[in-house]
Amino acid sequence: xxxxxxxxxxxxxxxxxxxxxxxxxxxxxxxxxxxxxxxxxxxxxxxxxxxxxxxxx
Amino acid sequence: xxxxxxxxxxxxxxxxxxxxxxxxxxxxxxxxxxxxxxxxxxxxxxxxxxxxxxxxxxxxxxxxxxxxxxxxxxxxxxxxxxxxxxxxxxxxxxxxxxxxxxxxxxxxxxxxxxxxxxxxxxxxxxxxxxxxxxxxxxxxxxxxxxxxxxxxxxxxxxxxxxxxxxxxxxxxxxxxxxxxxxxxxxxxxxxxxxxxxxxxxxxxxxxxxxxxxxxxxxxxxxxxxxxxxxx
Ligand code: HEM
Numbered sequence: 001x002x003x004x005x006x007x008x009x010x011x012x013x014x015x016x017x018x019x020x021x022x023x024x025x026x027x028x029x030x031x032x033x034x035x036x037x038x039x040x041x042x043x044x045x046x047x048x049x050x051x052x053x054x055x056x057x
Numbered sequence: 058x059x060x061x062x063x064x065x066x067x068x069x070x071x072x073x074x075x076x077x078x079x080x081x082x083x084x085x086x087x088x089x090x091x092x093x094x095x096x097x098x099x100x101x102x103x104x105x106x107x108x109x110x111x112x113x114x115x116x117x118x119x120x121x122x123x124x125x126x127x128x129x130x131x132x133x134x135x136x137x138x139x140x141x142x143x144x145x146x147x148x149x150x151x152x153x154x155x156x157x158x159x160x161x162x163x164x165x166x167x168x169x170x171x172x173x174x175x176x177x178x179x180x181x182x183x184x185x186x187x188x189x190x191x192x193x194x195x196x197x198x199x200x201x202x203x204x205x206x207x208x209x210x211x212x213x214x215x216x217x218x219x220x221x222x223x224x225x226x227x228x229x230x231x232x233x234x235x236x237x238x239x240x241x242x243x244x245x246x247x248x249x250x251x252x253x254x255x256x257x258x259x260x261x262x263x264x265x266x267x268x269x270x271x272x273x274x275x276x277x278x279x280x281x282x283x284x285x286x287x288x
Contacts, residue, residue, distance in 0.1 A: 034154070042158050045102035052100070 090255055098262050106159035107254075111247065113155055116148035118240065125236050129199040149191060156184060168260045176253040183246040186239060193235035196225050207231075 017028040070076065123141050124132050132138040160180065163169075169177035196207045207225040214220045224230055 034150075038154060038157050038161075041154075042103075042161050045106070045158065045162070048102055050100040050102055 085252065085256055089258075090252075092255070096259060096261070099259050103158075103162040104259070106155050106162060107251075109155040110152060110159055111251075113148050113152035114243070114247065117145060117152055120145040120148060121236065121240070133200065149194070153187070153191070156187070160184065166260060167263065170260055171257065173253070173257050173260055176250060176257065179246055179250040179253060183243060183250060186242050186246060190235060190239035190243060193231045193239060197228065197232045197235045199228070 017030050020027050020029060020032055070079075120141050124138075124145055127138060127141075132142045163177065163180070192206075192210075196203045196210070210225045211220060214223060214225060
């Protein structure tokens with residue numbers, strides 16, 4: 001199924017993940033990406049203003 | 058609720074139904090259980106992540122029910138089966154993603170303050186139980202991936218001494234944990250967690266407390282305060 005779609009070519013899940021190594025820390029690229037995304041969403045949740053309701057007291 | 062609750066005669070009040078009802082109404086009056094107002098600081102995206110977690114969990118349960126009813130052959134060999142299987146997996150990803158952002162938010166708010174420790178602890182236990190639910194799901198896939206995971210896990214579980222009654226190579230056992238026992242625990246924990254949030258009200262931000270209390274008292278006042286200041 002690999003490469004049957006453009007997305008499939010980028011996110012090929014049929015091979016083992018690549019690993020990042022930094023001293024004793026080892027983490028797969030997918031796990032690292034998820035952690036970065038969680039931090040991005042967390043910061044965005046703090047910064048993006050919440051829409052106000054119409055009938056605000 | 059403005060109308061007084063039914064006050065039963067003394068004989069009736071020895072009944073457990075009466076006692077449970079009275080206690081439930083006292084601890085969780087309807088206007089607290091289903092409020093129509095929240096303090097202004099709640100209008101921030103960071104407060105949305107608890108509900109995002111619940112929404113993702115609802116999709117997990119709904120797609121899981123379909124997978125369970127159709128069976129492994131369907132989820133491995135048909136297009137629609139693959140689709141529902143993917144819905145289940147990705148809803149789980151969103152569930153944990155939202156739960157972690159929620160946890161970080163509550164951590165930096167210090168949302169265990171003011172008699173809210175049980176809210177924090179039920180949340181933390183839900184996280185641990187949910188990891189177990191996800192793990193038993195991975196070993197219930199009925200494919201080489203689940204065999205690989207089970208055989209990687211078994212040595213560790215045997216080493217800590219629980220392998221004899223938590224046997225990852227036993228599909229029936231893992232499947233029971235995954236589709237009945239652990240989801241039930243997660244549901245009960247979420248219900249308890251949300252009821253606790255309703256009971257105490259949302260925790261006031263640090264800054265709001267500093268503005269009200271004299272500077273020296275703030276460190277200790279946090280532990281003593283209840284949800285009264287939210288009203
Ligand atoms: C299945 C997972 C979980 C669900 C569905 C869930 C749901 C919720 C919801 C709906 C709220 C109220 C709205 C909000 O502030 O977001 C809430 C509040 C809270 N949650 Fe969770 N939560 C979960 C996991 C956790 C975890 C892992 C923790 C931390 C260890 C946690 C700690 C808290 C605390 C302390 C509050 C109270 C906030 C306050 O009183 O202001 N929760 N949760």
